[in-house]
Amino acid sequence: MLTLLKNACLHAPEPRGLCHLLIADGRLAAIVPTDDPDLPAGGPAVDVHDLEGRRVIPGLVDPLVHFIGGGGEGGFGTRTPELALDEALASGVTTLVGALGTDALTRTPANLLGKARELAAGGLTTYCYTGSYQLPPVTLTGSVAGDITFIPEFIGLGEVAISDHRGSQPSREELTRLAAETRTADMLAGKAGIVFIHTGDAPGGLEPLREVARHSAIPLAQFLPTHINRTAELFEDGLRFGREGGRLDFTTSTTPELLTDGEVPAARAVARALEARIDASRITLSTDANASLPRFDAEGRFAGLQPGRLASLFETLGECVTQHGMALDKAIGAASTHAAKALGLARKGRLRVGADADLLVLAEDAWAIDEVWAMGRRVYRA
The missing domain is CATH 2.30.40.10 (Urease, subunit C, domain 1)
Known part of the structure; x- marks a missing residue:
């Protein structure tokens, strides 16, 4: 037919x-x-x-979805739920990339792959990152290279956490080695080799990625750092990173508390990045759907959370057009086309x-x- x-x-x-x-x-x-x-x-x-x-x-492309849930940072009662197929189908996101995030103990790469295939059976296109916030990375085959080379759904490494108290505080050497392993495996498998980075709000911001690029042959564009709009300070650091040739991913899921604490709304972040003459092809949006959006007090203690929402990507696309006067093709680029290109998905976006x-x-x-x-x-x- x-x-x-x-x-x-x-x-x-x-x-x-x-x-x-x-x-x-x-x-x-x-x-x-x-x-x-x-x-x-x-x-x-x-x-x-x-x-x-x-x-x-085009159908939207989301490079960060926690489709088996997230959270647990305030105890087991704060675990967020899995993404439901009906919710995903109605969101406008037709290509999703799943990640583990903070919890790689009660959630595993096997869970992630199984959920990816469940959503794919429902009609969507799904991929995964191997690894999580912490190092050494958790994997299915025993190595990052093995997961990417032998499992079609695994297209990169992520979310590796930098500048965040929940990460493993990776050294420059560790980040360089992992980026090189990912790059090599993706070349063997014909994939893009992206290392997806969770960026926290601790001092240092994106400097660990700059250090890798300064002291190795790994280019800045090998990394796709997210949450760049979480604080005003990180956003300004992100603009500098973009001018230096790096990629920027803004998070569309938010809460009133995060906005009060200084988060830059994702649509405004895209508009300001374009005004700052950042190469539009390096700007992407992701939802962080079904992850926890936690709040911590001044001493780093958990203070509450809400889950991210997959529908926030389409909503942000609309805000780019209706509130910031962005041409629809420019806004679609950030919500679909550029992520597809960064992830090496030639038939998407x-x-x-x-x-x-x-x-x-x-x-x-x-x-x-x-x-x-x-x-x-x-x-x-x-």
Whole structure:
């Protein structure tokens, strides 16, 4: 069965105008302007949907989801739940990368891989990072290189924590060795080799990554540090890091308490980074969904938490457009295209012939999702 989506106002992310989209075998087989004389025709083997001029954008790509839950930093009663498939399908995120984070004792790489395959069976595209906050990394095969080389879903190392009291306080040598091991394994497996970094608010900020780049052949772009908008100080350090050639990932999940404590809202962070002339292709957004968003007092004691939300990525995309006047293609870049490129996912984050048919159909009169299509199948309809 072929699928024909007629009269789509396409943002691929660049605006393409009114088009017909032909889907075959989960991918885009043709994109034809509606005024083209060679229009695809319907027929008994074609499932036709008329989108009636509604906007169509690429499915969102989230480089950090704790889809088996997180937390526990205030005891077992504070563990956050797993991501539910129904919630994921309605969020607009069609590609998710899972991580362990703080807890690599009661949660394991095997749990993570199993959940990735559960979500994939529901229609989404899922990947994982091997390792966690702490060193040495927890793995399935016994090594970072083994996980990345032999397990298709494992595409990098993360979340390794720096400048955070919950991490292992890694030395420059440890970070360099792990980055080199990841880089080599990903070359062997044809993957991107990203080391995904949790950045805390302790003094030092992103300096550990600069130290690796200064004293080794590992480039700054090997790392994708997240939570760069958590504090005003870290955000300013991030802008310097971006000017030096590094990548910046802003977290969309937040709480009123975090904002009161000085967090820069993610949409504002993207707008300010673009105003600071940071290369747009180095700016990404992630949700930290189903992780704990903890608060600690001045002495580092746990003071409460809320879970991150997968829906916050689409909400932030809307804030970029409606509150900060950002062009839709620029905003889509931060929420989808740039993360796909950084993670080496060539068929994601962009709607073009040969790409996976992951797309969102937006509501006509509000910032909302009418339909989600993943790998050529409609998986959600409002």
